[in-house]
Amino acid sequence: NAGVTQTPKFQVLKTGQSMTLQCAQDMNHNSMYWYRQDPGMGLRLIYYSASEGTTDKGEVPNGYNVSRLNKREFSLRLESAAPSQTSVYFCASSEAGTSYGYTFGSGTRLTVV
Amino acid sequence: QKEVEQNSGPLSVPEGAIASLNCTYSDRVSQSFFWYRQYSGKSPELIMSIYSNGDKEDGRFTAQLNKASQYVSLLIRDSQPSDSATYLCAVKGSARQLTFGSGTQLTVLP
Numbered sequence: 157n158a159g160v161t162q163t164p165k166f167q168v169l170k171t172g173q174s175m176t177l178q179c180a181q182d183m184n185h186n187s188m189y190w191y192r193q194d195p196g197m198g199l200r201l202i203y204y205s206a207s208e209g210t211t212d213k214g215e216v217p218n219g220y221n222v223s224r225l226n227k228r229e230f231s232l233r234l235e236s237a238a239p240s241q242t243s244v245y246f247c248a249s250s251e252a253g254t255s256y257g258y259t260f261g262s263g264t265r266l267t268v269v
Numbered sequence: 270q271k272e273v274e275q276n277s278g279p280l281s282v283p284e285g286a287i288a289s290l291n292c293t294y295s296d297r298v299s300q301s302f303f304w305y306r307q308y309s310g311k312s313p314e315l316i317m318s319i320y321s322n323g324d325k326e327d328g329r330f331t332a333q334l335n336k337a338s339q340y341v342s343l344l345i346r347d348s349q350p351s352d353s354a355t356y357l358c359a360v361k362g363s364a365r366q367l368t369f370g371s372g373t374q375l376t377v378l379p
Contacts, residue, residue, distance in 0.1 A: 189366070198273075199357070214366065254365065257303045258367055260314075261312060
C-alpha cells in the first residue's frame with residue numbers, strides 16, 4: 157500500500173523555469189491538498205481539491221496552479237519559478253468530512269536559484 | 270494573531286519523563302484536532318486525533334482538549350529518545366481544511 161506518492165523528491169530550478177510536481181494516492185480519498193513548509197512558518201496550504209473536478213485556493217496560492225487530473229492524481233505547477241518558492245512541498249489526501257486527518261506524501265525539496 | 274499557536278521550543282526532557290506539548294487556536298467553531306509527529310527531513314505522521322472535551326489516550330500518548338479555553342495538548346509518557354521530533358498541532362475549523370501550528374521541537378535526552 158503506497159499511500160501518497162510524490163515525484164520528484166528533489167529538484168533544482170533556475171529562476172523563470174517551470175515545473176510540475178506530481179502527486180498520486182491509492183487510498184480512494186476524495187480530498188487532496190498541496191502544502192509548502194518553510195522554517196518557522198509551519199505548513200501552509202497552497203491549493204486543495206475537495207473532490208474530483210474541483211480546486212480551490214488556500215492561504216498562499218500566488219505563483220502556483222493545480223490540476224485534479226482524476227480522483228487519484230493532483231498536480232502542482234510552477235509556471236515561472238522564483239527564489240521565494242524554494243521550499244519543501246507536501247501533497248496530502250484525506251476522506252471528506254471534519255473527522256479525518258491527512259495522509260502526507262514524502263515531500264519534494266525544491267530549490268530555485 | 271496566528272490561527273494555531275505552539276511554543277516553538279526547543280523542549281528538552283530526560284528519558285522516561287513526561288513531555289507536555291501545548292497548542293492554542295483562535296477559531297471558536299473548530300471541531301477536530303490532530304497531532305502530527307515529524308522527524309527531521311521526513312513528512313508529518315498523524316499520531317493522535319481528538320474531537321470532544323477531555324482526555325484521549327493511545328499507548329504512551331494522551332491528547333487533551335478544552336474547547337472553552339481553546340486549548341489542546343499532547344502528553345508523552347515515559348519519553349524515549351525515538352520521540353525526538355517536531356510535533357505539529359493541526360485544527361480543522363470553519364474553513365474545513367487543516368490549519369497547522371509551526372510546531373514544537375522535542376528532544377528526549379538519554
